[in-house]
Amino acid sequence: MNSVLAFVRAHSRVLSWCAALLFVLVWHWLAIRAGGRFLQVSPWASAYTRDLVAHLLLGVVLFAMARSLTRFMIATMAVFSVLTFGNAMKLSTLGAPVMPDDFAAARNMFLLLDGWSLVAAVLLVSVPTLLLVWSIDWKRRWTWVNLALVGAAVGLVVSFPADLVRAMDRHFGHSVWNQPANYQSRGLPIHLLQETTRALARRVPPPTAPEVDQALRLVAGERASEFVKVTENTAGAGFARPRRNLHMIVLESFWDPMALTASRLSADPLDPEFRRLWAQAGHSHLLAPVFGGYTANTEFEILCGFPVTADNVFFETGLKRDVPCLPRHLGEAGYHSLASHPNAASFWNRVNAYRRIGFETYWADQDFVLDDMNRAFLSDESMYRQVMERLRGAGTLGGSRPVFNYLLTYFGHLPYPLNERRPAVITAAEGHEVVAAYANTLYYKSRELMAFLRELRAADPDGLIVLFGDHLPALTPNFGGYTESGLLAGRRGEFTDPMFRTLVETPLILIDGEHGPVAVGDIPAYQLPALLLDRLGDQRPSILKLAAQAGESSRIRPLPGVHLVVAADEDRVCRGAETDAAACSESTRRLQAVETLRTDLFSGSQHTLLELHLPNRRFRAAAVQSGSQTPL
Template identity: 35%
Template sequence: MLLAATVPSACAVLAAGIFLDDFPDLSGTLVNVSLFLLLLAAFKPAVRRSTSLWLLGTVFAAVFIYANQLKIGVLGAPILASDGPAGLALLKVLSGWRMAVTCLCLLGIAIALVIAVRPRAGRFYLLTLPVLVAFGLVAGAQKLHAGLIWLIPSGADEGNLSLSQRHGELAFLLYDFAVFRGESSDIPTAAQVSELLAGVKLPDRSSPTFVKRNVYLVLLESVWDPRALGYYQFSRDPFDPRFRDALVRSGDSGVLVPGFGGGTANAEFEVLCGLSAPQVTIMFERMRKNMPCLPRVLRESGYLTTASHPYDAGFWNRDHAYPLLGFKRYFPINSFELDDMDGAFLADESAFRQVLQRLSSEVASDSPPTFNYIVSLSSHYPYDRNADRRPDRVHVLPESKELSQFANAVSYTTEAFMDFVESVHARDPDAIVAGFGDHAPALGAQPDPYKLSGLSFNRKSDRERSAIALSLTPALIIDGRRGPLSFGTVPLRALPELVLSALGPGSPTLPTSAVDSLLSHRWDVRMFNGQMLARSEDGWRVCANEQSNRAACNEARRTRVALDILRRDLGRGHQYSLRMLNAANYERAVSMSQDRRFGDCELRVDDWGPKSTTQNTQFNASSDGTNSLWFRVEARRGKPTIEIGNEQADLTIGSTIASSGFNDPEFVKRPGKHEVRWTCQDGSSGLIGTFTVLPAADSQAMLALGPTPPKDRCNATVIDYGPKRVSAGKPFNVQPDGRSAIWIKVAPKSGNFRLVVAGEPLQFTHAGQIVSLLSQGALEKALSRPGQVDLEFRCDGVLAASASIEVSTALIGER
């Protein structure tokens, strides 16, 4: 049993050191092994053989040592109790190989556990022992979370990462679960709130007398300055020049956000409510009460408050949380035309354009002032992009695939945002437009761009600099004709009050701003990834139980506790603070409408093919034996599948061309016309067209489908193709097998040609008017060098047509 715990743990430690370049702390590993031994001892009487203990030990070590170090390397935080719901949310975002790998890993762990814990015949009752041990550990953690648990002080300021490494992930996870449960169950009492607000000075709540200007607040997904990664050089500034110029004119103002690599909804909560988000859960998932947030305050002042978020309405519980914040209207993905997609997300240019079109259609002389909150998405992980419309323009040295994808995504997002700002001010010069990044991006761990640039949570010497650099994102408040405002570096929750103050004298305030009279250092504390940052005379510092900055950290600790009480009382508690702040009117519920002009799942195509075949004859056959249809996609929502008769096939989309492969289809054996439909799990479906299967001997029917070129005659005319521009050596339109794909639309009578590059013939598929080919041999070599690649259509050695692809690169200079 000892070996079953120690050997897999040692292997996991070595694997983390070799593959992740990150050895776990010895002290934490010893605690992990001790707890593994306890759990294995509980399982031993029930399991069939010693190999089951080895399997359990391997699973424990893989999850709590190796996977924990992997998460630290990618997201800068250990495995947390809140990762359960967060992981489910992530699965909704992942697609392709990332989804496949994640599902395979989870399935492998589940199968291993089922095999390992299968008890001996007649001894199922013995499984109650490990269940009781696990229950005892969890219950004990909850009971002790206010004091000590496994030598971990519940109020520790050193951060979750340090706690996990020093005390072992399994012990830390028990502690974190207790804190997670406490966030939901610890409701502040009237006495606690009264003590907090004793002596508060209430602001004047008479009717506001300010000039009601339109306000736009934009969350810029994952926007963070890549130039902070000093190990790398960029061919150009990843930020749009206008965005960079606005930042410079603002004095490089920025906000300190609550999380790293994700947790967008908590950033939303802070920027909309002016309160600190919880570190152990997503606030939108826990909210139960109407809150005095920015949308509600402006709504009470006569504003039409609107939220636009072009993704699933219920993601992170937004459809429930937004009305509690005071929004009157909500435009989720169902209200947007999906006319330009970057992977799974609507391109920011399209999202901003559609928001402006909607506003233009609503303008009237008696229209109320508007507060428009917009969430951008096309720079969301994994930073997929429609390379045909938005080719690479930022190149990175040394090469880093994910960093390059991120830098280019940020380039296009900041460009779209500044285009939006200019469009707003062209029609409304006095409007206030604010934008901010919600968190720094996840950039992978092989290699880790952050660690190479000296920003590492694992190295103690780097932690303070890393925490400050990775919590800081760019932020702008562009005050109409006055231009960008300068406000320094503040916690994100300060932004709504800065926006309100920009409205001028007599503007409304958040009711919670009254605590400024009690908490003079309200803006001098920031919880980030489980670490507490405090502002002192020499700037922002991390409080980690050391002697330095003791006064600033003690004040920050007092402020943090007070803000936590305020958040829990307002979000889930009895809202005693509203009555004590003379703001009981915010308890009243308000309604929110939700625009759902489009369905959750649909498919629209401009063209498709092939549309016929001969009985028992394959069509557009692939190397894996599947028979494929191609589709030129106009719009797609959800995950539609293609259906012919009773047979279904998944739809794979790359840019605007999709394909659906049928394995040994039965319908080709039945002559006649077969409907081709798209279908969705919600029951929605639509007709695409009719696929004709001709009897083997029916040549007249074949002729009726239209003229085709004689078998001995070659013809080729190119109508369109894509991509037209690529970056040297960079993948594009990546297919499931990892190869890049090119499509070419040819004239109807084209056929019997050879496709050649640099004198070498290429393998390709010709179905209907679409020629498709994958990167291969001479083509792949040609695309790896800057220049022009000519795809030549040849008939008997004579050039009949060509399609030229520009292969570009750039000299990477000093930034």
């Protein structure tokens, strides 16, 4: 009898395992087809088998710890579905798959949402997590054995990431610049493991002083001696200091939608006055580091003068030290540096990031009267009005201290909602409803901007004003809205060189006080601070001028895995491939040197500051040896 019961139990267990694996197989088949049909996102056919095997192995691990087949099926479906369709949504909207840094940045997404969208986001995270915990049989010894094995595997990954990622790259392949293709050739579980391992392998020691010295000389070229020979005068004595106010206006998703010819907009959304002003500025462009989101990376570049080169949020992952970025640099000259952004204060780690780069004042959502809301977004009109009221009330404009007035707008963010005060006035072709919504948002955004500019220029006629879009707007999945007009391809791997230029260009206007608009051409965002210091007449040595040195003869716009060189003769995209132009090796070398300095400054030992802002180390060492100077 006992043997019969044992046989039945063993047979039942085998059937349960078969049912569990069959469930994963069916779910995988349905999920891949649903993603391909509704979002046009799925692994390549050549990767289907490996993606299925990876999901089956995960299923084996989960079912080995599961309390029952039913609980396993419920929890597995929830976890797998959220990851799979979350990845598909990111790919279709922003053109990039889920990456390890997205999990670290997930908290910011909750700060962006409200109402039912916030509730849905919380449920998408909490429900699968709770179901997974609920499905595990915590009282069974075998569960803890499995957890120990999983922990050991994680330990091996953490201990030997470089070896593992090299092996995975050889087997599964890796494209530095085409992350969507990486996902499509691997499937999601392998992609996440491979990129997590790569992120761990990148955690190398910060650059040493000799490495920084070599990079500094490569970046600054013949001008390196000007920086290195600076002595105590770098504190400010002997150098011209700026006194004019600086106003920087960063416009959420601000772009020229008239390029979307296939959408057949019924009218030009941009205010005619803006068109005239932009024409006077030579139709200059800012070359942004991001598309459709990640505004904080544009912020880092235009405030700190160094490029973002990876697909992560630098404010969260790379800014770990106090650094003399533009707010602190101007603060040392007596400026009151203040930032205004009517979003949650901690979004993209801005509280810590703004403090580290030197902002003295930060006005966030709780500092504004939210009196003119377009769903979650305070209108630009209200933001501008409240900032001007505070500047006038505190006597900041025209006061004893010059001001660096940094405004980051929030209105204009996807999904481009409008309130009853802003009815739609522009239509688009059938099927282009998102483009129409964006155009109507821009209609009001541009007019509110021009009204503010008139007031600001009247109140501060000698002020230096710069305004630009932070990135192109995200419209519909897979670069939809752009593909119909031939501006972009549906997949990043199919972009031509001109398409990469289109991907990053936003309108840029520089108003030099009473001299009016100035044509500055098309410049990468990280080269803007050096330009502003020159216009302010600020001659003090600064890290803000370093990366711009690498772009004097040509302007380099790094993007994840590639960089665009905007040259006088012809633009070129360097992909790290054999087909790259010969000149790509030189721009790559310069860019690597800039990255070394960036790592040193923002998360390393800051040897660069010793070179630029303290007496020459070699001079001090020689003086100490001769007995003429005591060491610091």
